[in-house]
Amino acid sequence: QVSELVQFLLVKDQKKIPIKRADMLKNIIREYRNAYSEIVRRADRTLQEVFGLQLVEIDTKRHIYILINNLPRAEGQHLCRGKEKEKMGLLLVILSFIFMKGNSVKDSALWEFLHLLRVYPGKQHSVFGDVRKLVTEEFVRQKYLEITPIPLTDPPEFKFQWGPRAENETSKKDVLNFVAKMQGKDPTFWASQYSETEANQ
Structure with missing residues (x-):
């Protein structure tokens, strides 16, 4: 489920579409609803470590998330983007x-x-x-x-x-x-x- 969620979030991020918790539950997590927070936590860790992206909740009432670029901005450092x-x-x-x-x-x-x-x-x-x-x-x-x-x-x-x-x-x-x-x-x-x-x- 973690791998599927990571892929789902990356595809959404390509289009820069905010991601709703309801969509994550409906499309990916489905019957693993009880493990939702653990799956999201692991997916977020993978996104940070592998892609340099961080999952941020921008609307806590409606549970809407975006992915932000989390890579260090060291001067002269080569960063591959997108x-x-x-x-x-x-x-x-x-x-x-x-x-x-x-x-x-x-x-x-x-x-x-x-x-x-x-x-x-x-x-x-x-x-x-x-x-x-x-x-x-x-x-x-x-x-x-x-x-x-x-x-x-x-x-x-x-x-x-x-x-x-x-x-x-x-x-x-x-x-x-x-x-x-x-x-x-x-x-x-x-x-x-x-x-x-x-x-x-």
Whole structure:
């Protein structure tokens, strides 16, 4: 529910539409109404940590929210704005998925995972555009991801791994901490991933 809510809020933010609590309940939270405040709190934390955005209630009577840019304005600091920032958020989610699945995933597994986030590879996405192209071309060209054909597969299958830029710009420890925060668990919960991050230090 947290991932779905994050996606929902990002799409609304693209159009700069204020977000009503009623819409969040109706479209995303539905039967998890009792956990509303916990889901919103976790979604807000993810938005802050991944996208540099903060969910702010601007009308406490009617429960209307907006997303505001929460990134530091340090002088000379390079900030990717708008769609670039959101693409980096999606990239972090993909890198996390690859790492948690043992550092390599089949393309079919990745598309299935993105489906759960309501990001469909075959459809034009309002935030990310052509998702398949973004993942298989742009992220690969930027060296965030590597895509390799799996031998002797018909129809051809591919596997995704971290690219060299991802290895340099982030660490598996950061990614594991991100996943742990998303799931509300301690990083040691994932024993093999945790020992890998410790070994990489």
